[in-house]
Amino acid sequence: GAVVSQHPSRVICKSGTSVKIECRSLDFQATTMFWYRQFPKKSLMLMATSNEGSKATYEQGVEKDKFLINHASLTLSTLTVTSAHPEDSSFYICSARRDGPEQYFGPGTRLTVT
């Protein structure tokens, strides 16, 4: 149990366009979902935390207007990178929390902005 999926696994988009990444908890209802960004050879950086039906809480330095997070249901959260630029290219990983302290991670989405 506790499977989290992400879609797409890889996406290439042109600079200036927007791209949406979906995160789903497949076999449980997630009380909270998290979005991370991982740079090459670096650890995970928490971008934001979202609870179903409420606005996401963004970490310091993360532009909320650029990285739009929608937590539409207890099993789905989306991250939209608006007006993407090459520096937004990264590995984006979501996670979901069920009822304990541990988080269950999705497989990640590799975003490349050309």
Added chain:
Amino acid sequence: AQSVTQLGSHVSVSEGALVLLRCNYSSSVPPYLFWYVQYPNQGLQLLLKYTSAATLVKGINGFEAEFKKSETSFHLTKPSAHMSDAAEYFCAVSRNSGGYQKVTFGTGTKLQVIP
């Protein structure tokens, strides 16, 4: 405040040898501690967790970790390394922040297993 320090960004062991990945934490409150493994271009998989029960925690794939409060450590071990253990390992500490669990990750240790 909380933080995690992983000593050694790269660790190499021979196949069959002991694996020891070091993690020290700081936390102002009793923490939850985790080890995650990440294979290339994949998300993180939970190996094991400490949540204030037994101090010696057994996880998947033969890994275990011991919580030592006096040393503020949570080192990850495995008696005998397999080639399939080659991956990046992250130690993490979690605490309640504003009603939700906020996780802080270490910088990761890349484990290389030499045949």
